[in-house]
Amino acid sequence: MKEEADKEYDFESDRESVGGIWRKLGDSISDTGNLIRETPIGATTPFAKLPYGETFFKNATGRCSNGMLMIDYFALAADLPFLNPYKNNDANFRHGANFAVAGSTALPVEVLAEKNISTMVTGSSLSVQLDWMFTHFNAICDTDRDCVEKLKNSLFMVGEIGGNDYNYALFQGKTIDEVESMVPDVVRAIKEAVKRVISYGAVRVVVPGNFPIGCFDAESAQKACCGIGGNYNFSLARMCGAPGVPVCSNPSQVVSWDGVHLTQAAYKIMAGWLTHDILPKLQCSI
Numbered sequence: 001m002k003e004e005a006d007k008e009y010d011f012e013s014d015r016e017s018v019g020g021i022w023r024k025l026g027d028s029i030s031d032t033g034n035l036i037r038e039t040p041i042g043a044t045t046p047f048a049k050l051p052y053g054e055t056f057f058k059n060a061t062g063r064c065s066n067g068m069l070m071i072d073y074f075a076l077a078a079d080l081p082f083l084n085p086y087k088n089n090d091a092n093f094r095h096g097a098n099f100a101v102a103g104s105t106a107l108p109v110e111v112l113a114e115k116n117i118s119t120m121v122t123g124s125s126l127s128v129q130l131d132w133m134f135t136h137f138n139a140i141c142d143t144d145r146d147c148v149e150k151l152k153n154s155l156f157m158v159g160e161i162g163g164n165d166y167n168y169a170l171f172q173g174k175t176i177d178e179v180e181s182m183v184p185d186v187v188r189a190i191k192e193a194v195k196r197v198i199s200y201g202a203v204r205v206v207v208p209g210n211f212p213i214g215c216f217d218a219e220s221a222q223k224a225c226c227g228i229g230g231n232y233n234f235s236l237a238r239m240c241g242a243p244g245v246p247v248c249s250n251p252s253q254v255v256s257w258d259g260v261h262l263t264q265a266a267y268k269i270m271a272g273w274l275t276h277d278i279l280p281k282l283q284c285s286i
Contacts, residue, residue, distance in 0.1 A: 021096045022155040023202075024083060025129045025193065028102035028261060029160045029211075030071045033062030033085035035102040035122055045121070046241025046258075047102060051226055055251055055264050064102050066225070066251045067264030071098070071157075073271030086132055096154065097136055099129040106162040106189040107182075115182070117169050126161055126193050137200060148201040158194050160208040162186045171236070224259035225251045234259030 024030055028047075036048040046052060053060040056067030062085065063069055075082050083098040084091035091097075103121025105112060108128075112119060119125075141147035165186050169179045190207065197205055216222040222232055225248040229235035238245055240258035248254060257263045262270075 021153065022078075022083065022157065023096050023133060024071060024098040024100050024157045025126060025133070025197075026100035026157070026159050026161045026208075027104045027164055028064040028100075029163075030069055030098065030100040030157070031062060031064065031085070031102040032069070032071065032083055032098050032100070034087045034098070034100060034124070036060075036062040037085065037087035038101070038122060038124065041121065045102075046239060049241060051247045052241065054247075062102070064261040065257050065264055065267065068267060069264075070267045070271040070274070073268055074275065077271075077275045086136065093136070093140075097133075099132050099136075100161075101129065103164060104129065104161065105165045105168070106186045106193075107165050108189075111185070112165065112168070115169070117165075117172055117174070119164075120168060120171070121164075126189060130193055130196055133197075134200070151201040152203050154202065154204065156197050156202045156205045158197055158205060158207050159190060160210055162190060163210045166210075221255045223254070224256045225254040225263060226258045232256075232259055 028035075035045060036042045042048065047060065047062050047064050049060045051066065053063055054066055057063075063072075072082050080095050081092070083096055084093060086093075086097045086099045101122050101124040103119070105119060105125045108125045109119050109123045137147055137151075141150060165182060166179050169182060194205060194207060216232060224233040224240070226240035226245065227233035227235070228238055228245050240247075251257065251263050252265045254263050255266045257266075
């Protein structure tokens, strides 16, 4: 798989700047298979079946795209295997673990419920993922000092997360003003998560921001490759993976995969930009 991906994009010059062991928290932008392993809903989600994963993996892996995600391209850049989902009990976590869950939120489900917002996919919010991470560390570390030594050379990515907090609110009829009022709480939750990760012993922490939400021109490149209905080939009632929903013939030339997530081609461009442009400007090497 690596050879096929390298033909598409050359990351060779940046292999030394990315790191060797890493941990990932987040949502569907970086979930590599946790949601589809959750009960009772995971295996019934569209992400557990084709056409998700059709372009690169030729099978659904739980990734919310037609192929690889940005996190997969980062793994290639670091000359590492793809990061395995924490919920895969048979996986090798020698090079790190991915705790991200598609549909997850920055705020706990109980806090969102107090705002009359229900989570639609999973209850594995950021705080739950942090608990998983702590459990994982207890399993791999003999002492607190041992954990500090193990983690000091790891790369931690806290996010992207928080977008679903706003999406669920908007889907359930909240006004823009109501959604904007949630921003301080979401930011605070992410900030506290970063503090907790640092308290574990992390010294290299990346906190990605959320993608822009809204502002899509009907004639723009935001039409979904896999979808049906409306100006954007998107309908909540008939999303990608539902019976009779078509898939475009040219996903490599499309930005939006399913109206919510991006195509492998779009993720490749974004990952390349981050790896080649932003990392050198940060002047950090591992």
